[in-house]
Amino acid sequence: MIRRFAVFLLLLGLGAIFADLLLGYTPSEELNLTARYYAEHTAQDLGAANIVTAIVVTYRGLDTLGEVTVLFLTATIIGMVLARGRKHRALQRQLPAAGELLTTGSRLLVPLILLLGVYVFVNGHLTPGGGFQGGAIVASAALLLLLTDPLKRFSHRLIAVMEAVSGLFFIGLGVLGLVYAGGFLDSRVLPNGAFGTLFSAGVMPIIYSFIGLKVGAEFTSMLTHLAETEQS
């Protein structure tokens, strides 16, 4: 009872702070200095139509590298933690077969989902999409396959190779930026190209595609590890 009351008091206090923040908030009418810089310079300097992508991949590419590292660590830790209990892994009962609807549906949808995922991360510099979203979509295809057949096993080696190779290419392109352009992860290694076309914005779409592959591989590995805990 006292515990409930303490929780209630804490939430009341937080709610008061939030209400104060909300009432005191006035939306700004103008872009602030940083946002104004991005709005004015992204198109000329980097040739990317999607300013968010330009920020994520180039202006703050180092943050993205850190983010990808965090995801990689998460996937590795999940693999490590779950690999311990592999001894009693044998499945005792027979799982009921997936329904006709799910089987046929997944056979139809998986290629389409993969295609959509690739489209989303290849066009990250033009449309509201990008590597992280596309990677998540690609991994959702793996999730659909696992829903259809919970005992399906993906090749860990393939996932690991894909992740490592795309990570290496990501860093490699960043280092190329150090040599041929303004700095680490600078996208102007290749010419900017015609604004708004697929082959524009320097290496930005290439980097984002590799991020997409890497994120897809990491999410798939997390899903696979969690699915392999299926037992009894």
Add this chain to the structure above:
Amino acid sequence: MDWIAMATGFILILMGLYGALTNRNILRIIVSFSVANTGVNLVLVAVGYMRGRTAPILDEAVPMTDAVTRIIDPLPQALVLTAIVIGLGVTALMLTYAYKLYEEKGTLDISKCRDLKW
């Protein structure tokens, strides 16, 4: 009208914290954390919103020349993109530890896990 998204975000944070503090089942706590996480993301996006402006993507509708007066702040969006992905990673980690805990203790009730309690 501008405050609806932000107010929803704050309410989601409070709901998530309430769930995390009052529930005993670790899976429910994880769901509560996800709800709170969504709330934080919503508040961050709402901060970048400006009335009457459009998404920070330049095309025929938003030419380069008047981008400054037509687009919303792109920075919170880039930030939230990061936050969503990290949030997903954190959720996956929490679920993994929940699974390990269940394997060790045979229960999902955290009030029964008293190893570090004295």
